[in-house]
Amino acid sequence: MNTLSYGLLTLLSANSLSGYELTQNIKPLWRAGHSQIYPLLMSMEQQGYISYQLIEQSDKPDKKEYSITEAGLEQLRKWVEAPAEPPVLRDELHFKLYSLWLTKPEEAKDLLQKRAEFCKSELERYKVLLKANEVLRDERGETRELKATTFGRYLLIRKRVLDMESSIQFCEWALEELEPAK
Amino acid sequence: MNTLSYGLLTLLSANSLSGYELTQNIKPLWRAGHSQIYPLLMSMEQQGYISYQLIEQSDKPDKKEYSITEAGLEQLRKWVEAPAEPPVLRDELHFKLYSLWLTKPEEAKDLLQKRAEFCKSELERYKVLLKANEVLRDERGETRELKATTFGRYLLIRKRVLDMESSIQFCEWALEELEPAK
DNA sequence: TTTCTATATGTCTACTTTTACATATATAAA
DNA sequence: TTTATATATGTAAAAGTAGACATATAGAAA
Known part of the structure; x- marks a missing residue:
């Protein structure tokens, strides 16, 4: 559970989203590519912090819609309350x-x-x-x-x-x- | 020659500095630890972009004072003129x-x-x-x-x-x- | 009919960054 | 006299990030 994992939980606590949608939605908050996101989703699913449902789509390829679990929400709640690390800016x-x-x-x-x-x-x-x-x-x-x-x-x-x-x-x-x- | 290497050249183009001093001086510009800096200095010295002089000190441990070479300055000049990548902020x-x-x-x-x-x-x-x-x-x-x-x-x-x-x-x-x- | 774009999910490698390990000198404080 | 701090230089392992490789569906445009 690194910072990006908590970031994904953060987005999922507000809405159920697919890996693809998470990749788009996280952009204003954190820089991360889909190659970082998919493995973290699989790992968090195995740890029981999130679960997914296969959504079959006719107009687009099928997707996995991830939702946060009770355990995930509890984990997130604890993390949010801990003080934030100083920001890292590389310019x-x-x-x-x-x-x-x-x-x-x-x-x-x-x-x-x-x-x-x-x-x-x-x-x-x-x-x-x-x-x-x-x-x-x-x-x-x-x-x-x-x-x-x-x-x-x-x-x-x-x-x-x-x-x-x-x-x-x-x-x-x-x-x-x-x-x-x- | 990654961005941090150019950052070290940047600091050395204004003043001759040791690895330790570079580690301190770079802080307001870029986040980097000494474990990143020393290897890069050695590599840039081998490539001829910087040179060093051993300074013997009586009140403190001896140090290596690095200076930028003509080749290093030329390399830096070219890099400065290239457009800057978008900043990366992780907060x-x-x-x-x-x-x-x-x-x-x-x-x-x-x-x-x-x-x-x-x-x-x-x-x-x-x-x-x-x-x-x-x-x-x-x-x-x-x-x-x-x-x-x-x-x-x-x-x-x-x-x-x-x-x-x-x-x-x-x-x-x-x-x-x-x-x-x- | 091919090509392009958006959607969608994944892996792999190279590079960068962080953290810990390691050592040493000199001064100042406890 | 031990301990702590600042100075000084390095290495190693683990974690994180970026970019390329890989594949597939569906719609729109050329």
Whole structure:
């Protein structure tokens, strides 16, 4: 049971999902490919934290729909309450900024503009997720309170939105700082 | 030559440093332990990107002071100009926020308060680094322009400061959102 | 009719990262 | 005098991650 396993339990505690859907849904929360996810699902199924049902589909290939078990929910509950490890951020841009004096002004500018563009496209994705979560909240007749299943997701997506907005602001500020050198 | 190798070259392009010092200095830029760093230094030395000089010390154990070579600088220059890969952020808090509805209000509050404290202590570290970089800039008689060796570091540390301030603001906002549930 | 894309599930290898093991010098504190 | 801490350099094993390999269904487009 590593962090990613708990992440999968986290998603399954809100909805029953297939491995494929988990691979898509986990993207805004954690970077992981399907080659990591399928083996963990099999292992957690063997440990009794999740179970699956084979869903036969006519329009698409059949799938395994995983659900969290009582044991899995109990395991997750304990983990959520334990303090969170400090985040791990690995960003090449940090090194490239540090070595910026080695580059030509156009290349420094390009580096920051490309990052800004990336963050803007991420921001759009998160704003869509925020909307979708609000729709789900209304569907479930929930309000903005801790016990609502959509509340934590609301906080999380807001966090990612703030992170991206802050990154975009940094890039734009840095581009201005660069201006006199042009 | 992986990203961490280029990170070590980045630090060595500004100053000659030992493996131990590199391990300390790289912390604000990238997470890496000394067990990763020493083997990479040996490999880069064999490839001719860096060289070292044994420094005998009377007050401390002897050390190897690594310097970047012309070949290393050329290699680094090419890498810096290539576009930066998207950042990889792995934060347990994302999952814990998503599963927040499973917890008691005090535990949710504790989770956010602890993260805020962590970010505040990181912020202090970065502010010290920012001051140290300004002192170095003055010592070298540099101004805030691209060609100055302290300029990129100035941008980078400002980025980290903005990141931490944004995280602290998120925690404080989320704690307020949590309030009515108490 | 072939090709492309999305859905769907898996394995394998290479690489990276973490944690523990291992050793050694010098200073400072208990 | 033992112990703890900071400095200093390495190795080994285990765990985690990324990218490629592998296969299959179904719909849509060329």
